[in-house]
Amino acid sequence: MAQTINTAVTRTDAPRKVTGTATYAADVLPAGMLHGALATSSIAVGTLTSLDTSAAEAEPGVVAVLTHETLPDYKTVKGFYAGGPGSASFWPMEGPEIKYAGQPIAYVVAQTAAAARRGAQLISAEYEVGTPNIHMDPADSFVIGAQGDNKGMVTTKGDIDAGLAEAAQTVDVEYTTPFQHHNPMEMFSATAEWRGDRLTVWMPSQSVRTLRGGIAAAYDLPETSVRVISPFVGGAFGSKAGITPYTMLTIAAAKAVGAPVRLIVTRPQMYTVATFRPESVQKFRLGADANGKLTAFEHIEIAQTSQFDAVVNPGTHITRAMYASPNIHTEQRLARSDTNTGGFMRAPNEMQTFFGLEQAMDELAHKVGVDPVEMRRVNDTDRHPVEDVPFSSRSLMECYDSVSEGFGWQNRTPEPGSMTDGDWLVGYGCATATYPTNILASNARVRMQGTGNAYIELAAHDVGTGSYTIFAQIAAARLGLPVGACDVVMGEADLPVAPLSGGSTTAASAGSAVHDACLRIARMVATEVTARSEGPLAGLDPAQVTLDDGVLRGPGGQSQPLVEALAATAAGEVEAVGEFRHPALTDQLIRATFAGGYGTAGPVTPEFAMFAFGAEMAEVHVHRWTHEIRVPRLHGSFAAGTILNRKTAHSQLMGGMVWGIGSALHEITEVDKPRARFLNANIAEYLIPVNADVREVRVEMLDEQDDYVNPLGVKGIGELGIVGTAAAIANAVHHATGKRLRKLPIRMSDLV
Amino acid sequence: MRNFDYHRPTDIAAAIEAARADGAEILAGGTTMVDLMKIGVWEPQALVDITSLSELEGYDVGSDRITFGALARMAEVGDDDALKTAAPVLTESLWKAASPQLRHAARLGGNILQQTRCPYFRDTAYAQCNKRNPGSGCAALDGGETNLHAILGGSDACVAMYPGDFAQALVAFDAEVTTKGPGGARTIPFADLHVLPGDTPHIETILNRGEIVTGITVPVTGALKASHYLKARDRESYAFASASAAVGLDMDGDTVRDARIAIGGVAAVPWRARAAEDSLKGGPLTEETAREAGRIAFADAVPLEGSEYKIKLGADVVAGALMTAHARATGGE
Structure with missing residues (x-):
């Protein structure tokens, strides 16, 4: 059997997706x-003082209009940052x-989607209006940790002021990043069907078990009474992780009207009923000696949060791991508006913090007069600068x-403005990328048949990244089967436990469970065939039989393909939970x-x-007349342990880099300050890169x-690609x- | 979306008759109309679909005039090679607009009547919008975000920006619009079609109820052949102009015989910069005179908070566009 790991395998679900036969959550029709x-x-x-629903109720097709006064009761759950399954606590x-x-x-609720939407347009509300602040006030920030204390949110090593005092050059700079929204292609949706006390919810999700647990808790139901189904996800990027209001309201509405109900959230509503990337301020004070070696490293991140949750995505935990420095100070701060x-958005701790860190390093390199790549080299470290582990x-x-070699970094002339191409100013920039290897527990069930098929089942998700394919590859490689003979079933809460698909963990954690299940199958088959009187492995000590790319091997060179050995067993079929x-x-x-939460170990363990890691290089052109900023070349080299599938991994990294172009030059959720509304809540005016x-x-x-991270040697790559792009x-x-x-974002308006 | 009656007349008289009714609106490509209906900004009682009026299709690139039917598609005109040679500003302002999907759907008659992208106009959660809800005020001017609003031609009642591209080319080159309505047929100078917001920003054109745009005519002039549409935008495609310029030059040796300049992304209506044109006529076209023309084009601009950059950006775009037109006029391109 050919090696399938680290090769380019086309997605097993591609034909279904391109022919429209892949059933997404909003495709079901109860x-x-x-x-x-x-x-x-x-x-x-403010406060709602009156709500006139009469016109909506009179609209043909409208079945019911639910308000805070008529909505069926359920127990609300806490938000993620308060330890619960919700997208928010309010x-x-x-x-x-x-x-x-x-x-x-x-x-x-209406008989058609059009009637429901028209009904919603006809509702008129009156309010007692308060005065909102949509922007945080960074001067009014505070420190809060996950448990409500400051633990881990402030780091001090050495003496930062002394380190700055002894530096040959320093930078004291502040960077700001805006509100951003995920805008996955697949709209948010929820479809709920009650049958007595049993409930089924179809919904695109990064965490079907989080959903099931929270929904069961809201209605005091055993988890066995709640089914949550999310077979395919058309992009999530962190926006489909928690239970959102639209989910709970749809479940309550289905209960109220006694019929299944589906809600598809409109694009503008997607900007307010779920999470987003909070705005932030990144403050850096760095000092370096005459060679560029850091003498002081201070990073204070102030991130926006709501009035009712503390969104702690600690970027300082990542930046402080990057470069050696004898003196380090970091603070993770929040300010409310x-x-x-907000929540997770692709590289939630890293994108905005590395926009700051990697520009600050560039600014310092420029001041010291060293090449930006050399700046990273002299500060590279094989030990974590704060935790002091390798x-x-x-x-x-x-x-x-x-x-550098592929990009031609040596062609860069250091002086700003020194490179041109016709009417274009040319610039080269580089930046470091990183992503922590988060570790989560997972199970996976694998059933193998002597006829040469395997079935892999787990409550993981394919959020468009290729998980269906890589799990099939792992099983195929271990069991000695073609990838196409390995069927993967995912996206249902009832399947064996797998973690939330977030934090670039699915391949590493759930993949390792699939791997383990295959090893267990091999042991079970070895036990049975060694006990038989005939066959190549008969009579051997099963403990000495190993699995090697789908072949069972004895200590004396005896061997038998696993599938053949399995066919020779009594049942001809075996199942194991890894x-x-x-x-x-x-x-x-x-x-x-x-319990459906995010119990991650790492990225730092006691050992x-x-x-x-990765390094990105960008060539930027700025037009002398229009001041337009374009990126003709963007190169990235990444090292992330074992690459399971070179095709899907390439797509993931490239997708991250493309999104990074958007973060750098396009993306911003515009706000109306006096009334605290988002203004460009559509994908015509919320700019993201187009093909051109x-x-x-x-x-x-x-x-x-x-060999330490997990048995497969896999680090996550889902978010790595975006991290360095904006700074580069x-x-x-x-x-x-x-x-x-x-x-x-950096816009031409900044360059005129 | 509100329910509506739908008519698809097959002759123009019937279309006019249907379109003159209260609450009726004309539908062609629908790229603006349907969009605004879906978000509740427009709630017509009836739509009169004129896409069966085949006499309004097509276009003709003649030697002394170029004519477009109102139903000609942005895509077919924008991709026309003969037109590209005869009048580059017309094709460039079309293919640099919107996306391929929109250009295939949208018709020229509707394109010139494109609605503003003012977010306050488009979000019905704002009661305040003098254009959508006359007399209610202007949320943009009431402390709102104004970095994309008009710095030319706005009023105390409305600073919504006209977002189109093709219209800049039309206003620069003395196009005319032909119409048919309850009062018969007429020809309107393109420059007169749109009206400044003043105290009545809900009145956007001089078209009467039931009056249907049937075509557009552009006279062929020396400057049209050496013309250019330069559009500065934050992304390479599918973005509205932060600033744009439709320009053309007719050179007599080193002397500018005729100059045309219109500026987009900055004004309440399609905006001809005649003083800037005059500054060039009779003199040479150099980087210096081009930049001076750009500055003059924005001499009367009133920046709003956050839109100060548009004055410099717009002037640079005018200058850059003139340099390209000059190269075209002198065989440099």
Whole structure:
């Protein structure tokens, strides 16, 4: 059987997706299904004083209009950042209180989606209007940790002021990043069907078990009474992780009307009923000696949060791991404003913090007068600068060396504005990328048949990344079967426990459980065939039989393909549940994952610090007449342990880099300050790169072996690609124009 | 979306008759109409679909005039090679607009009547919008975000920006619009079609109820052949102009005989910059005179908070566009 790991395997679900036969959550049609629509608040802060639903109720096709006064009761659950399964801790339509613009105020159920939406347009509300603040006030920030204390949110090593005092050059700079929204292609939807006390919910999700647990808790139901189904997901990026108001309202509406109800959230509503990337301020004070070696490293991140949750995505935990420095100070701070609760958006701790860190390093390199790549080299470290444990593997400079060569970094002339191409100013910039290797417990069930088929089942998700394919590859490689003979079933909460698909963990954690299940199958088959009187392995000690790419091998060179051995057993079929329990996972963390939470060990364990690394280089052109900023070339080299599938991994990394172009130059959720509303809540005006903005994007994946992270040696790659892109582009803009732009996005309006 | 009656007349008289009724609106490509209906901004009682009026299709690139039927599609005109040579500003302002999907659907008659993208106009959660809800105020001017609003031609009642591209080319080159309505047929100078917002921003054109745009005519002039549409936008495609310029030059040796300049992405209506044109006529076209023309084009601009950059950006775009037109006029391109 050919080796299938680390090869380019086409997605097993591709034919279904391109022919429209892949059933997404919103494709189901339970008998008698009705349609829901949300009416949302026009104000951001205040109290609903009256709600006129009569016109909506009179609209043909409208079945019911639910308000905070008529919505069936359920127990609200806490938000993720308060330890619960919700996207936020504040639940709309529990009362007349309004805490953010676009908050659901009524839920219309109708016979058609058009009638429901029209009904929602016809609802008129009156409010007692308060004064909102949509932007945080960074001066009014505070420190809060996950448990409500400051633990781990402030780090001090050495003496930062002394380190700055002894530096040859320092930078003291501040970067800002805006609100951003995920905008997955697949709209948010929920379809709920009650049958007595049994409930089925179809919904695109990154965590079917989180959903099931939270929904069961809300209705005091045993989890066995709740089915949550999410077979395919059309992009999530962190936006489909928790239970959102639209889910709970749809379940309540289905209960109220006694029929299945489906809600498809409109694109503008997607900006307010779920999470987003909070705005942030990144403050850096760095000092370096005459060679560029850091003497001081201070990073204070101030991130926006809602009035009712503390969104802690600690970026300082990542930045402080990057470079050696004798003196380090970091603080993770929050400031509140009047929005719904933010959350995870692709590289939630890293994208905005590395826009700051990697520009600050570039600014310092420029001041010291060293090449930006050399700046990273002199500060590279094989031990975590704060935790003082070695990295399990760290190939940062290998990435820089490789990307430099392919990109032609040596052609860069250091002086800003010194390179041109016709009417275009040309700049080269580079930046480091990293992503922590998070570790979560997982199970997976594999059933193998002697006829040469395998069935892999687990409550994991394919959020468009290729999980269906890589799990099939892992099983195929271990069991000695073709990839096409390995069927993967996922996206149902009733399947064996697998963690939330977030934090770039699915391949590493759930994949390792699939791997373990295959090893268990081999042991079970070996036990049976060695006990038989005939066959190549008969009479051997089963403990000495090993599995090698689908072949069972004895100590004396005896061998038999696993599938053949299995065919020779009495049942001809075997099933095993594999487990991934990394030694760093405590019982408490494992229990948290089993309860539908995010019980992650890492990226730092008592033994190692675990991160994937990469280096990105951007060529930027700025037009002398229009000041337009374009990115003709973007190269990235990445080292992330074992690459399972070179095709899907390439797509993931490239997708991250493309999104990074958007973060750098396009993306911003515009706000109306006086009324605290988002203004460009549509994908015509919320700019993301179009094809013409993405020219040469080159992705290189370096070989890296890491035996500590998990049995497969896999680090996550889902988010790595975006991390360094915005800073690489910003640094290239500086190199092209001499202008240092410390806010995202960078627009031509900044360059006139 | 509100329910509506749908008519698809097959002759123009019937179309006019249906379109003159209260609450009726004309539908062609629908890229603006249907969009605004879905988000509740427009709630017509009836739509009169004129796409069966085949006499309004097609276009003709003649030697002294170029004519477009109102139903000609943006895509077919924008991709026409003969037109590209005869009048580059017309094709460039079309293919640099919207996306391929929209250009295939949208018709020229509707394109010139494109609605503003003012977010306050488009979000019915704002009661305040003098254009959508006359007399209610203007949320943009009431402390709102104004970085994309008009810095030319706005009023105390409305600073919504006209977002189209093709219209800039039409206004620069003295196009005319032909119409048929309850009062018969007429020809309107394109420059007179749109009206400034003043105190009545809900009145956007001089078209009467039931009056249907039937075609557009552009006279062929020396400057049209050496013309250019330069559009500065934050992404390479599918973005509205932050600033744009439709320009053309007719050179007599080193002397500018005729200059045409219109500026987009900055004004309440399609905007001809005649003073800037005059500054060039009779003199040479150099980087210096081009930049001066750009500055003059924005001399009367009133920046709003956050839109100050548009004055410099717009001036640079005018200058850059003139340099390209000059190269075309002198055989440099």
